[in-house]
Each structure stands twice: as structure tokens, then as C-alpha cells.
Amino acid sequence: MSSAPLDATADACVVGRPGVGKTLFVLRFAQWCGQRRLLMRQEAPGSSGGWVEVDLATAVDRLVGTQTPTTRALQHVEVPWRQGKRTLHLRLLDTVGLTDTIHPDPLLRRAMAETLTAVMESLVVLHVLDGPRIAQRPGRLLDEDDVDVQIGRYGERRGRYAVLVNKLDRPGGRAGLEAVRRAWPHRIVLGISALEGWGFASVRRFLQRRL
């Protein structure tokens, strides 16, 4: 189990369905925290991958996409994080989108398995939801077979968990946020727009209290 060491790296795992904006959130949030270039580590399924240095503008172009799943392997972004007098290396783990059903691609399944391991081992879990899509079908938040419902239940049990409802800038985003708050009244639910940078300050406050 992870405990919070005095100095060292702390992992915050960003999970959710494919296409909810996990990668864009990770990159934009790192940028907002003052990172201009970043070291990224892509984990090919089953391996320990390799490190590449990229600048944020290129990273967004290269890594964020509309066809899902864009992210096919785990990625890390490190953000130096001032916490009182010490500097903590916050490692944001960008994961592969989790699905309700068994995926036909064995490599993706493998990557999803690694995502689950990362969720279990991370200090903090940030669960990203797509606001407008929730607004279209809020009933999903009560469906036992829905992956978000299961992530939520697991997160609530483990603690150090927050729900980020993304895409507030789009029509239906706010309605989605309200729906999530109604369905999950006992969880920390924050509204964000990864595209516009809305709500990053509250995410930061949440992390600061948990690290």
C-alpha cells in the first residue's frame, strides 16, 4: 500500500472511459502547474517503456484525439509540486480508457489490466467523466454494468478519490455535473474543462489536501 513519504514521488492516477479527456486534462493541468516541457514515459503493455521529453504544445497535438481510444498505453507526466517547504514530485498517470465490456484487442486488454493495477497502487485516483454524455443518459450512473459506476464504488471504498466532470465548456456539461452530484451525493465531485482550464484550482486544492 502506498503511504505518503516525506519526500519522493506521489502518484495520482487519472482514470475513466475512453474519450472523456484524460490525456488533455493531464497535459493541460501540468501546463497550468507551470510545466512547459515534460518528461513522459509511455509504457508499452507489459514493459517498462521508455522516457521521452516533449513540449506541451506538441504533446497535445500528438496525444489527444477524437478517435477512441487514443491513448493505448500508460503515460506519466511529472509535475514538481511545492507543498509547504518541500518539493514533491507529483506524477500524473494518464491511463488507458476502461470499457464496460471485454475489448477484442489483446494489447488494449493488457493495457487496461495495467491501468487497473495503477489504480490500485496510486496514492490518489482522479476519475474523469464526460459531462455532456452523462447529461444525455443520466440513468447510466445507476447501472451496475457501467464501468463508471464500478470505478466510483471502488474509489469510494479506497478513499483519496475525486470525480472530475469534464467538458463543462460544451452544451450539456453543466447538466451532466448536476446529474453526477445528484447520483453520487457522498463523493467529491468537481466540474472542470480540460480544454479551457476551468476548475483546475479546485483540483489542485483537492490534491494538496491528499498528498
Add this chain to the structure above:
Amino acid sequence: MALTSSNGSSVIDRVAEGRLSPAQALRWLSESAGGKGSQGPATPAPTGTPASDEPSGGRDLEALAQVMAELDALVGLDRVKQAVRELRAYVEIRQRRAAVGLACEPLVLHMAFKGNPGTGKTTVARLVGRMLKALGVLPKGHTVEVERADLVGEFVGHTAQRTREQIRKAIGGVLFVDEAYSLARGGEKDFGREAVDALVKAMEDHRHELVVIVAGYDQEMELFLNLNPGLRSRIPFIIDFPDYTTEELLAIATEMLRARDYRLTPEARERLASALLYHRVGGWYPFGNARLVRNLLEAAIRRQAVRLQGAGAYSREELMLLRAEDIPLDEAGA
């Protein structure tokens, strides 16, 4: 981490095998107490189509070629060079295997360099760091060189703190612990133990972003590796650095002198050879190897300066030439 029987594999394995959806796995995880499944991601190899044939990570072929050329340019060290080339091949093949979804053990690259002082351990450690960066295994590839005094503190608790500080500096590259066995001296109550414990922890926690290289004399290193049971098992690569032969030491001397615009007369070369032999036969301990060569040459350069000033001969040729009488027989310059 059994990957054999179907009922023995963990929930996570079953997701990878396509027998459980992520949603079902999460439900199972939150229902089981503590939500902690068995450790270790799936290892069975799905026979899927390769995603791409390029190895993962950012490889820098130009930097890699540069490092390998520098390695080859080192005098002697044939076995060491071979070991480094094996290391490179191991990492590259592993990346290719991972790219096509074959099972791969976690990459652990901590090393022990065993050999006398001046046998090239530090030089090779720096090259290894750069090579691992070029291969995309380490993010920075720099080398932080430390010894006992940098790690061990003065009071209880101080040591762990100092050691962690050095580890933090080294993250992303190589932590080179010179004369590592000195952490083991002083027995049970010595703070060196604390440093070793902190090192072992870092070797585990930061294995993706830190390579620890412990170095020292052959026999003492054996003692050191036996000090902490976790140590040997975490150090898969052990490389022996043999002493240089006298010919190799002479080649090193020639190289050092060329870089400084000096030359040896044939007699001086002979005398240098006998000075080196004298040290070897005399069983001086510790035998300095390349460092001894450097010290002898520096003494020779000083003696040449005195000789030239006395003789008042300042031709370009004379300024470059080291004669037999300039070569001291021991490092003190006698």
C-alpha cells in the same frame, strides 16, 4: 506470479486474458476486502498482431552511436565492453518483445562493478548512464558519484536523510556508489547500514528511473553484497574490471600524453614500463592502475620542467619530450 492455471490467475490477469471486463474486475476488487488483488500485472502473452514494429520509448540513435564509439575507444577492458554490449542488446530486444506484446520481466538494471581503483569503473558508469538514456530507459542519464562520506551522517536519522538527498539528485540517471563496501565497515552499530537500507529501498521504489551502480574492490564487494539479503537479488548485473596489463597501461600513458602535447623517448617509455612493473611486483596496495599512470606522468612533467629550466633549453622539441631521467620510479616522484 503464476501464469499457468486459469483459477490461479488474478482478477487483473483475467482482464488481460479477455475473460473479465474492466467493469466486472472493478466490482470484484471493491467487493473483496481492502480492494487489493494479487500483485503484478498479467504476464501471459496474448498472441495478437504487433501494434507496430518500432520499439517503445524515445531512442536516440545518434547519441547511442556516440556512446558506443567512446566505449570502444577506451584502452583494454575487452570483457567490460562485451558486458556493456550485452546490456544494450538485452534492453533493445526486450523493447522489441514488449512492442509485440510478448511477456517481459520488469527491467531492473542495477549493477555492481568489481575491480581495483583506476580500472575504469567510473568512466564506464558514466557511459552506461548515457547509453541508457539514448536507449530511452532513463530520462536523464546523468551520473551522480557518491562515496561513504556523502551518504553517512553524524547522528541517528541523519544518514537516511542524506542518502535520500543523493538518491533524489540521481533520479533519472545513475547513482554511482564508489567504494560501496565501506558502508559495510564498522559493524552493527555503524550508520553505514542505514545508508544501505535506504539504497535498497530506492532500488526498488525508483527502479524505472534510477540505476544504482555499486563499485569497489573485488573481495570487499562480495562482503558488501552479502550484507543485506535484498542487495544481491536486486543487482542482476555484475561486471568485473580486471587490472590493466602493463602494455595497456603504456597505451593509456601514450594517450594521456598525446592529449597534453608530450612525448616519451624510447628510454623513457622503458623506464615507465619498469616503474609500472615495480609497482605490480612490489605488490603495492592498493594498486592504482590508470590513476597510478596519471600520477607518475604528472610527476614526470614536473621533473621535466625543473630539468629544462636548469638547462635553459627551450626548443619546441625539448618542451614536448619526456626523457628517462624525468620518469620517477614511484608516485612521490623519487
